[in-house]
Amino acid sequence: MAKRGSGVIQAVAVFFLVVVSLWGAGPLGAEPLRVGVLRLTSSAPVFIAVEEGYFKEEGLSVELRFMKSAQPVAVALAGRDIDVGATGLTAGLYNALAGGLDARIVADKGRVWPGYQLVGLMVSNEAWDKGLRRIQDLPGRRVGVTQIGSTFHYMLGRVLQKHGIPPSRVRVTPLGGVKNMMDAVATNRIETAFMVQPFCSVMEARKMGHRMFWVSEHLSYQIAGIFLSGSVARQKATALSFLRAYIRGCRVYYDNCLQRVDGKEIRGPAFDRVMDTISKYTGRKPDLIARGLNYNDRNGVLLAQDIGTQINWYHENGLLQKRPDPAKIVDTTLVEKALSQLGP
Template sequence: MPRRGDTRSRVWIPITSIAVALLTALSGCSALNGSSNNPSGGGSGTAGPIEKPKLKVGLLPVVDVAPLYQAVEKGYFKEQGLDVEPIVLASGPKAVESVISGEIDIAFTSYPGAFVAQSKGVANLKIVADAYAARPGHLALVATPNSTIKKPEDVAGKKIAVTSKGSISDLGVMSVLSAQNIPVDKIQWIPMTFPDMGPAMKAGNIDGAVVAEPWFTRTAKEFGAMSIVDVSSGPTADISMSGWAAMDKVTSANPNSFAAFQRGLAKGVADVKRDRTVLEPILITHVKIDQQTAPLVTIADYPERADAIRLQRVADLMLEFKVISERLDVSKMLLEPSTN
């Protein structure tokens, strides 16, 4: 009569054979569905081959874009079969112009820039991913000690610098002030670059400026600037600020490429959200913040996905202050995230 141990030996051999066969079959399936790092095969987790393995991404040297640099440096896009090339541009409007002309595939932009182009029919854009959402201390109207602006009520009728008119900077300030019944129609908005704002305030050429980090911290350190109006407060608390946009015709022609971009970027977002020590070296290297200032910079939120309700607040704000002439349904612009 056979022992119990003999029975186990007889069963073990066929199970091992089945396991080897299954592993071989699974390996074959992986090769067929392109789950390797070969760009032509689609990269890890894609549903099909990558149609456009190289993507040119236009951006600005601001804290908003840190997750993209993290994804590039850690090889998260490479894992997806993509070669992502960051291209630093002069301004948000330039990024939108470049994505419309086809010079770049994806543009980092403040939402008003993308929504104006969409509303006017200049372009049919898709929001590929969210980039940044406001938190207290990130974007504010500031004034230096020599300014006549000491409190929000003093802003009415003054010269205030912004990077561009019709942006989240002036719209946000007007929204906060209007909620306090402070007149905003006589404010003189002066377009100016962030580096020029501090010296202009010190010289008395402007009364205040709307600055985003790291310039909020820099103007405080270098010129003694103080916050007068926090843009992320009251009606604009937690409002969406910037995102990654592409032409609809490009995303439609290359769905696997853009799904791969979303997955790679999501890993970069997870890294910088989780660990400030991961974020600060990126700010120093790519945003050109000095080592002493980097730990002081207030960081807002890197959303994990675009939220139609939060983005709609931006478009509605633009309508309120007549930047666009009719309501824009932002939900139609969102590129659905990959589920693979």
């Protein structure tokens, strides 16, 4: 698995080193804050903060820039095409940070968490009918991911590791984007591929494939984060304004969608409005979205200790040129300050 991705990782690393050398730290001025994001349920707090006017109340003009997978968000941040990233924590991002990218990971934007459904391994109907139904059946099979070094690649490696299966026994297959993965499984062009919500629910509802497992059944993981360019992070007023609005979005999502009593889902009064907001940005029907709502921390608090675990795995599997120091790339103080200003 490491050899297959080495050429790609080296090319990406060279690109990052070039754009990092051009990185500036000037003020944002009156320009909109450009946020790189994917059209996923886990982006709900960002969508809510836009729709409810929380960013505007903070005096911020926010421009959402939509991308097909997590790695291009890191590339866009390195190339100064965005100011804020709101997506998965990938080898590409860590390579950029190790190479000198001036940015900080500051907040939660989605976790793989027990009891909540975010990422599933989907199996094609043809492969399912032929008996591909367990993790132990994966050796020799193709598993679709967006890109080498992506969050999906990481989850595959960690799940295999937990079950004692060498990663070299599985054929990791990069397909470029979530829609490509869904189409490949639905048309039996690949045996399995990872999928995020609401697409797992969409595929099951439309009988486009079968779910083998939820990753949260095997792994707890800070899959996605909010990361700020160095210039935004140093402009404390701007950073705190963004995070206060974002945290308010997190709270609306959590309080109306994620609360549980004795393991039973309790829907808040704004549940339908939140579903409509997610539907607007993902293009999926509210009832499908509601079937699988992933976990986001209510206060946007990052599971900071997991960052080091991720870096170690990527490095040990040949996907990082060198290890970035977690203490230098993670900054939890901004969220702590924003929370003290917002109150409970």
